[in-house]
Amino acid sequence: MRSLLSLPLASEYFPDLTLQNNRICRITDSGVVPLESDTSTALLLDYLNPSYKEIEDTEVIQAAKFVHWAQNDPQHRQVQIEVGINHFKEKMIGYAELYRLEGLDDTVCLVVADIRHQGRAKSPVIAAALQSSNPLESLLKIGEPKYHERVVTLRREIKDLTNDGTFGKHKYSVSKSDFVSK
Numbered sequence: 001m002r003s004l005l006s007l008p009l010a011s012e013y014f015p016d017l018t019l020q021n022n023r024i025c026r027i028t029d030s031g032v033v034p035l036e037s038d039t040s041t042a043l044l045l046d047y048l049n050p051s052y053k054e055i056e057d058t059e060v061i062q063a064a065k066f067v068h069w070a071q072n073d074p075q076h077r078q079v080q081i082e083v084g085i086n087h088f089k090e091k092m093i094g095y096a097e098l099y100r101l102e103g104l105d106d107t108v109c110l111v112v113a114d115i116r117h118q119g120r121a122k123s124p125v126i127a128a129a130l131q132s133s134n135p136l137e138s139l140l141k142i143g144e145p146k147y148h149e150r151v152v153t154l155r156r157e158i159k160d161l162t163n164d165g166t167f168g169k170h171k172y173s174v175s176k177s178d179f180v181s182k
Helices: 042-048 057-072 074-099 106-118 123-130 135-141 148-163
Strands: 017-020 023-028 031-034 170-173 178-181
Touching: 017 031, 023 042, 042 057, 057 074, 074 106, 074 123, 106 123, 106 135, 106 148, 106 170, 123 135, 135 148
Parallel strands: none
Antiparallel strands: 017 023, 023 031, 170 178
């Protein structure tokens, strides 16, 4: 959100939000109110969605602003991509240490990250799958049958991206904190 608020069109979509000291703040008649701190984003969540009990007009309007902005601003989409990549890279550093991913294929690392992101399994299950004779297949079985559609999508996308040469050419390097050529 901070990255989005630094874009030129931010004030068009959220004229009452600003960044001060790299914190999201709301501009009110009585002054600038911080919506986040080191320990909480509760006020920001309230700004976007005042109640979790029902879908309110405020929530619909805020969501519509984000959708419209993403559809109409290439910079917005680029920020989302960059934030997503950076988030994944940061997570991979921890996953690599936790699961000993050094030298493992990009496809295996993708599925580990997906399992963690989706919350399909706890670490002991992931670690056991990684120790199997076919880690990718074992990882892809995690969450069946509850997450069947997700697993089907992963299998299809991994196959397509391997066939087009996107996957299958890289392995994870702990020293580089990134994927490197095999």
